[in-house]
Amino acid sequence: MNILITGATSGIGRQLAVDYLAAGHRVWAIGRNEQQLEELAGLGAETGAVDLLDREATLAWFGRLDRIDCAILSAGSCEYIDLPDFDSALLARVMRINVETMGHSIEGVLPALRRSEAPQLVGIGSAAAYLPLPRAEAYGASKAAVAYLIETLRITLAAEGIAVSLVCPGFVKTPLTDRNDFPMPFMVTTEQASAAIRAGIAKREAEIHFPKRFTLLMKAASLLPRGLWLRLAQRMKKS
Ligand SMILES: NC(=O)c1ccc[n+]([C@@H]2O[C@H](COP(=O)([O-])OP(=O)(O)OC[C@H]3O[C@@H](n4cnc5c(N)ncnc54)[C@H](OP(=O)(O)O)[C@@H]3O)[C@@H](O)[C@H]2O)c1
Numbered sequence: 001m002n003i004l005i006t007g008a009t010s011g012i013g014r015q016l017a018v019d020y021l022a023a024g025h026r027v028w029a030i031g032r033n034e035q036q037l038e039e040l041a042g043l044g045a046e047t048g049a050v051d052l053l054d055r056e057a058t059l060a061w062f063g064r065l066d067r068i069d070c071a072i073l074s075a076g077s078c079e080y081i082d083l084p085d086f087d088s089a090l091l092a093r094v095m096r097i098n099v100e101t102m103g104h105s106i107e108g109v110l111p112a113l114r115r116s117e118a119p120q121l122v123g124i125g126s127a128a129a130y131l132p133l134p135r136a137e138a139y140g141a142s143k144a145a146v147a148y149l150i151e152t153l154r155i156t157l158a159a160e161g162i163a164v165s166l167v168c169p170g171f172v173k174t175p176l177t178d179r180n181d182f183p184m185p186f187m188v189t190t191e192q193a194s195a196a197i198r199a200g201i202a203k204r205e206a207e208i209h210f211p212k213r214f215t216l217l218m219k220a221a222s223l224l225p226r227g228l229w230l231r232l233a234q235r236m237k238k239s
Pocket of ligand 1: 172
């Protein structure tokens, strides 16, 4: 397969790039970190130093692609809001990095996906979007937006035969979660995350979520009456 991966210079995206290269696929790895891109080039990837916040630069770079069979959009970031200061600049920043970059990537990669006989578009969301979590006002809102964007595209792109998957990871040990200062239950390694995502992609699953012991708990909690969840979440925040 010809596979394009954004966020390929770190964490989940990087592991996917390494694993797909090892399995003999052609990989286009996108990121900004030049040193990481060089390392991926050394492993055989085609690399692109692209700031995905820059729409024109993204469209120009992606416009050079011929055929992509699978586009995995993993670029993103996480920041938390610490009240009493509601930092609207933080909210805007997180929305831009998680949602706007995905929009630019989708616009850029769709023509190359349309040249594939079995195209797949894969967006990395988060299990955080399943229900409101303390301090995740910005991150959760951005990932809820990603979920809506990807799940709507699944409906509209089906007519063209483009399979669309939403990936909802629980906690994965990466530089993103290394910054967290709270307990992260059922955390998995990037190797485990990559294996789960690649298995889901191979089956063209609509939603790829893992680890199940965490994501199923979150899905069950999302069905609780909001008043009960409010009390549980407040207790979680205190601890
Ligand atoms: N780790 C988790 O527990 C977890 C859980 C649920 C969902 N996720 C989601 O999974 C995805 C990957 O997370 P991760 O943990 O692997 O994070 P990470 O290690 O921090 O990697 C983030 C990646 O995004 C890229 N990126 C950020 N802004 C960019 C921009 N403007 N232009 C181009 N590339 C940009 C970074 O590239 P450079 O470093 O080269 O700038 C880096 O490759 C994110 O969408 C995250 O929200 C992660």
